[in-house]
Amino acid sequence: MAGKREEKREDLKARLIEAARNRIASEGLANLRAREITQDAGCALGGLYTAFADLDELVIHVNSSTLAALEHSLEETAGPIDGPVDTLRHLARGYLAFAVANRNLWRALFEHQRQSTPDWHLAEHLFLIGLIAEPLKQLQPSLSDEARFIRARTLFGAVHGVISISLEGRFVGLPLEVLEQEIDDFVGLIARGARA
Missing domain, CATH: 1.10.10.60 (Homeodomain-like)
Known part of the structure; x- marks a missing residue:
């Protein structure tokens, strides 16, 4: 029963x-x-x-499914990748494509505010940082795990910020037709700098 x-x-x-x-x-x-x-x-x-428990908890579960879809999308769109710089570019392009295709669901990941978010849901967000940290390890092997994690969060924040202000149509945002190329060039520049 x-x-x-x-x-x-x-x-x-x-x-x-x-x-x-x-x-x-x-x-x-x-x-x-x-x-x-x-x-x-x-x-x-x-x-x-x-x-x-409430509508907030339901939104957390929706966001969880969005993160799973994002992870699947990033894994599924993998093409031939030539080294860590190409990997980072691929991740940025995939992230942009997902944000454009799923705007409202993607925005909900960052708009939903709750006084306390369950640890399991916070951990789900970390897969993105882990995906970025892996190629950074190849580019900067001397970085400690903690420093690499911080660098990955910084890179994610920069790419996310450019995408976010562009999709919101902010005056400093980029038009969609040049956004992918600018993100690609930006990530390549950062990655080459990290390698140097």
């Missing part, structure tokens, strides 16, 4: 995550409403609070 109940709860969670994901993708995080999500998921409003 308990197994059946847990199975139903897991099914409800999956439907709510999918409904919230679809709403965020089409309308953005700011327009997310519990009543609309539960309606889309085919359950009563109270069902959301049976499956999740």
Whole structure:
């Protein structure tokens, strides 16, 4: 009996995550409403609070699925890679492509504010830093693990910042038609500097 109940709860969670994901993708995080999500998921409003503590927890699970999709996308788009500089360029291009194709879901990863984020979800974000740190290890083998992790976070922050202000249409942002080339050149410049 308990197994059946847990199975139903897991099914409800999956439907709510999918409904919230679809709403965020089409309308953005700011327009997310519990009543609309539960309606889309085919359950009563109270069902959301049976499956999740609150709407914030549901968003964390949506963001978790977005991170998994991003990781899969970066792995799937891998072509022939010629060394660490090419790897970093590839990662930056893949990150940009994902952000452009999934704008609202990508933005939700950074817009969602919560007083305390579970450790498991924070750890999920670190895969990006790990992907960047690996080629940096080849470029700067003398860096300690801690320094390499910091450098990877800095590089991620720089690329993310350029993409973010550009996709938001800020006055210093770049038009989409030149954004990929500029990111590519920027990452190449940083990587060559790191090698030197």
